[in-house]
Amino acid sequence: MKLWGYGIRILSSLRDAFPRTQTFYWFACAVCGFCTRCDLAGVTSFVRCLNLENIYYDRLLDMFHSKGLNFRKVRVLWWKAVLKFAGPMLWTVNGRIVLLGDGVKNPKSGKQMPGVKKLHQESDSNTKPEFIFGHLLQAISVVVNVREHMVAIPIGAEIHDGVVFSNRCKKTLMDKLLDMLCSIGIECPAYFVLDAYYGAEKMIRGTLKQGHHLVTRMKSNAVAYETPMEETKRRGRKRVYGQKIKLRSLFNATHEWFETELNLYGKLTKIRFFSKTMLWRYSGC
Numbered sequence: 001m002k003l004w005g006y007g008i009r010i011l012s013s014l015r016d017a018f019p020r021t022q023t024f025y026w027f028a029c030a031v032c033g034f035c036t037r038c039d040l041a042g043v044t045s046f047v048r049c050l051n052l053e054n055i056y057y058d059r060l061l062d063m064f065h066s067k068g069l070n071f072r073k074v075r076v077l078w079w080k081a082v083l084k085f086a087g088p089m090l091w092t093v094n095g096r097i098v099l100l101g102d103g104v105k106n107p108k109s110g111k112q113m114p115g116v117k118k119l120h121q122e123s124d125s126n127t128k129p130e131f132i133f134g135h136l137l138q139a140i141s142v143v144v145n146v147r148e149h150m151v152a153i154p155i156g157a158e159i160h161d162g163v164v165f166s167n168r169c170k171k172t173l174m175d176k177l178l179d180m181l182c183s184i185g186i187e188c189p190a191y192f193v194l195d196a197y198y199g200a201e202k203m204i205r206g207t208l209k210q211g212h213h214l215v216t217r218m219k220s221n222a223v224a225y226e227t228p229m230e231e232t233k234r235r236g237r238k239r240v241y242g243q244k245i246k247l248r249s250l251f252n253a254t255h256e257w258f259e260t261e262l263n264l265y266g267k268l269t270k271i272r273f274f275s276k277t278m279l280w281r282y283s284g285c
Contacts, residue, residue, distance in 0.1 A: 007035070012079040018071040026063040033060075075156045076185050082142065082153055089144040097190045098214070100141040100152055101177060103160075103197070107134040117162040136161035138177050140184065156180050174198060178206040191215050222247045 009044030011028050018024035043060050046052070052060075063069065083090075090097050108116050115135050121128050138156035143150055160176040171179070181192070192207050196217040207214040226242035261268045 007032075010081055010085060013084065014074055014077045017070055017077050018068060020068050023063060023068045026060060027069065030060060030063060031192070056214055059167045072183055075183065079155055079184050079186065082129045082155070086144050086153065089146060091143045091145045091150065093191060095189070097188055099140060099155075099181075099186075099190045099192045100140065100143060101140045101181075101192060101194050101198070101211070103136060103173065104131065105134055105136050107142045109133075115162040119161075135159050136173075138173065138180065140177075140181060150222075155184055172202075174200060174203050174206070178210075181207075181212075182210060184214075186210075189213075218247055220248055 001176075008028075011031060014027075015024055018027065029050060029052075030046060033050055036043040037049045039045045039048070039090050041048075043057060046060055047054070047057055092098070105119050105121060110116065116133055117136075119132050119134055119136055121130060121132060136159065137157050138160045139154060139155045142150040143152055145151075158176070158180055160173055177198070190212045192212050193215045194203070196219055198214070199216040199219050199222070203216075203233050224245050224247055226245065228239035228242040231239070259270050263269075
């Protein structure tokens with residue numbers, strides 16, 4: 001009962017996102033169903049685990065399509081609840097919290113489900129098919145330290161491919177992920193950890209604009225440009241880029257790197273870091 005009382009306090013902090021009390025109560029029932037269900041039968045599993053009568057199946061189903069439920073406002077209030085109830089446990093590095101983001105391709109077997117489209121899987125596993133029909137979701141979570149164990153608390157997740165609200169919308173997956181990060185309302189600086197797919201200029205500038213730093217793996221074809229030298233007399237526009245440098249070639253240099261040990265999956269692994277002086281040189285700082 002103590003755990004349920006703590007959960008009710010967290011749910012009560014989301015009450016301002018619902019203009020109607022009845023919609024909030026059905027939302028609370030759905031959350032309790034997610035926490036206690038024993039199968040994956042959708043709304044039917046909520047009715048079973050909560051021991052509800054069959055007539056309440058339509059009520060729960062209508063809650064997910066209700067216009068009185070503003071998911072964006074719920075997400076903002078959920079982030080405030082995370083800061084309130086799990087603030088001391090947030091894992092910080094150099095005074096910044098750590099955010100995790102990734103895209104997930106969830107296969108679906110329904111033929112008439114909205115948002116379902118043909119997706120290509122880039123996984124190297126032979127057990128996965130190359131093409132599937134499903135939803136492409138992008139999610140953001142925050143890392144917390146619970147008794148010396150790192151746990152990710154989900155903050156937001158949306159279907160970012162297959163759902164078209166306007167034909168004039170030209171946003172890419174990176175633009176939609178940045179919009180979702182901005183809509184959460186994270187005011188404190190953070191490290192945003194993503195995979196190599198998001199290692200692009202658009203993502204780097206977008207996170208810096210919001211006051212965050214992007215941590216990702218560098219692509220093999222990534223390049224950098226030195227600051228162009230000042231020219232005395234030259235017709236036309238001034239040079240924007242200087243000499244091009246392939247970042248992959250910098251791994252051949254030994255004097256600009258230093259090694260350290262990192263605990264990965266219970267094993268001490270040696271990793272190499274690039275010196276800050278060379279990093280500032282090629283970033284133009």
